[in-house]
Amino acid sequence: MNYKLPEGEYSGYLRKSxxxxEAEARGEEDTYARHERILLDLAKRYGINLTKIYREKPVSGEKIDERPEMMKLLEDVEDQHWKxxxxxxxxxxxxxxxxxQGIVAQAFKYSETTIVTPMRVYNPNNPDDEEYFEFGLFMSRREFKTITRRLQGGRIDGVKEGRYLGNKPPYGYSRVKLPGKGYTLEPHPDQAxxxxxxxxxxTDQDPEKRLGTARLAAYxxxxxxxxxxxxxxxxxxxNGILRNPVYIGRVRWGSRPLQKRRDSKSRPRKPREQxxxxxxMHPPIIDExxxxxxxxxxxxxxHPPAPAGKISNPLxxxxxxxxCGAAVVLRPYRGKNKxxxxxxxxxxxxxxxxxSYYHLVEExxxxSLKEWLSTYKAQWMGKRPKTMKNDDLKLKLHQDMLKRLQNKLHELNEQKKEAFNLVERKVYTTEIFLERSQIIAQEIKETTDAIQQTEDELQTEFKRQTAKVETIPKIEHVLDVYHRxxxxxxxxxxxxxxxxKVTYRKDTGGRWNGGMDKFTLVLYPKLPKEN
Incomplete structure (x- = not known):
């Protein structure tokens, strides 16, 4: 092998498909043992130093964020830990x-990390290798989709035959293996x-003994x-138990399929016709x-669902x-006394x-918003210039001061460099150099402190003007038109x-002893971001 790999440390990555x-289940050799021998032979062939192997667990998922070893490898690759x-x-x-696939390709490309396989070495700086690598990932994706469709078809066939495909049995049943392929259910002796x-x-025929879902949960x-x-x-x-047809001996598929978003997963309920x-195959627990x-x-x-997009609760x-951090919801009174x-x-x-009563919380x-606004206005607008022109002048003065201080700091750093040049040319003695360096160092510290102070004052002025121009008028407008x-x-x-947001807390009741308004609200206003 004539190809010369860069000097440095290399790692290996193992993942079972x-x-x-399935091959191991049929009795074939452990995949990791076989693949590890291949990687060691590769390292010997190229004469490289293989110092670590990342081994993914067999239960790793489809996406890379579901594969912890892959995430560790990418982090080390991006940190240029491996050649x-x-x-x-x-x-x-x-x-x-x-x-x-794009994340993986970009990580190896920008870190200039080589990928070594028995068939080919992929150099991230070589356009042909980059194209071949991306093509390999594309073909892998196509193969994966084909396998997924085949498995999905197999699952649907299994449901049609009456097998249970869930990984976990529903409450009341145990999951048992069928002879050959697949699973079914049998009643659990304690849960059924x-x-x-x-x-x-x-469903008790006596209305007095019948329990609703809330009372059943409490019972x-x-x-x-x-x-x-x-x-x-x-x-x-x-509700889930009462609506599940598995208890009358039926199996279903596709009622709540997994939907993946950018940063989340959900299982919305599909229409029954889908x-x-x-x-x-399993016996029923409940008669039809x-x-x-x-x-x-x-x-x-x-309860009928609220019309989509309609809001009846202003809060x-x-x-x-x-x-507990959950949403606080409005409960309209439904009794006879409207x-x-x-x-x-x-x-x-x-x-x-x-x-608590809704109107008390709203009031x-x-x-509280009015009280906070009063304090906020006093903080930012008390004893301040009254005109926008004065505000602009104040900002310009701070900006000019900051620019002068930054120029001074640049000059001091140049003086520090010049002092090194002078001592090297023996214009300065060591004693003079040290004395001059101490003076410059002190001036640099004072200038740096002054820059920090001016930047803080400028930031405060930005916040003050943002509050005056945006935050305060916006809150005043809301308070003015809310009740209209x-x-x-x-x-x-x-x-x-x-x-x-607003957090609500009330630890004790007391409708009849004046305790209805004994609650605590904590307000979190939207404040201007750091400039």
Whole structure:
């Protein structure tokens, strides 16, 4: 091999593909042991110093941010820790989406890190190698998509045959292996009776004994029955069990597919006509008549969703719980007495934050905003020039002073260099040089301190003028027009324009002893950013 690699330290990267894992399951040799021998032979062939090997866990995900060893490798590559990285094939580095492939390609290119494989050496400074490397990643992506489509088709076929494809069984069942390929479910001896109890209490023919989802959750928690994840029961958990057709022997697929965004993942519910739902291989826990009755009760008692985009609470997404951090929501009074005020309450079930009347919280928020604005105005506008012209003059004076000080600092640094030249030419004796250096050093320190002080004063003046021109008038406008509009959405936008958030906390109740207004609000106004 005539190719000469750069001198320095090299690392290796190992990652198992799905094909490798399937091959090992059939009894073939461990992939990492075989690939490690290949990398060591590569290092010997090129006479390079291989000092570290990154080994990815077999359960690593499709994206690079789901592969911790790959993230460590990229960080070290960007820090130019390695002259090169050895891999069995470039596809092992990235075969996810084009964004991940671009991140990998850019990291190796800008750090000038060589990629060494048994088939080819990729020099990041060589345009042909760069193009070949990117083409290899592209083909890897195509192959990955083909494999994904094949696996997805296999999953759909498995559902149609009645197999259970979830990695975790639903509450009430255990996951068991089928002879050959796939899994099914069998009733869990301890959990299945709890599922039957939930359906029984929710569909009881006696209205006096029937429990709603909130009371069911409280009942199960009082009995110290834990969920699948050993946590407390919530309304959402009970709803999930009551709506899941797995308990009448059916399996479904595609009801809540994973959707990946730039920085998040979610599982929104799809319309029922887009699901795949068939009879499963597992035995039912609930009979179909009882399940249908539960669906009927849920549809009759369910709350209709609010129209998309409509806001009825002016404090929506602004006020947060001061205990758990969740949203504080508006609960309109639905009883016979329509004059009872609406309340604000934490959206987290069993949170100890006590609710308060909405109008009291709104009034306190606006009053607190007025008090804060008064203090803010005194801080920035008290004893200040009254005209914009004077403000501009003040800024110009600070800017001119800063420029003069910076010029002086430059001159002092030049004097320091000249002192070194003079002592080298023996114009200065060592004693004179040291004395002169001490004087210059003191002047540099004083000038640097003066620059810092002037920059601080200039920053303060910028903030003062920004507050005077933007922040203060904006808050004054909101306080002026807030009560003159009846549109909740407009009020909400007004408050969002001046507030980052507001936290609400109330530890004790007291409707009848004057305790309804015994709560605490903490306001976080939107302030001008650093200039």
């Amino acid at each position: 799905r094909v490798d894992i 090169g990285v050895l891999v069995v094939e470039v596809e092992r580095l990235a075969r996810g989406d084009t964004k991940d 009776p709890i599922v039957q109890l939930i359906y029984s209490l929710y 199960l928690n009082d009995k110290q029955i834990v969920t699948q994840r050993n946590s407390s029961w919530t309304v959402a958990t009970v 699901w795949l739902e068939v009879m499963g 008549a009882q399940y249908n009755l539960a669906q009927q009760y849920m549809n009759e008692n369910g 929506a997404s602004i006020v947060k719980c001061g205990i 004059t009872t005020p609406s309340t604000l309450m934490c959206s987290t079930q069993y949170c100890k934050n006590v609710s 306190r928020l606006l009053e 509009t009846e549109n909740a959405a407009v009020k909400n936008e007004l408050l969002k324009s001046i507030l980052e």
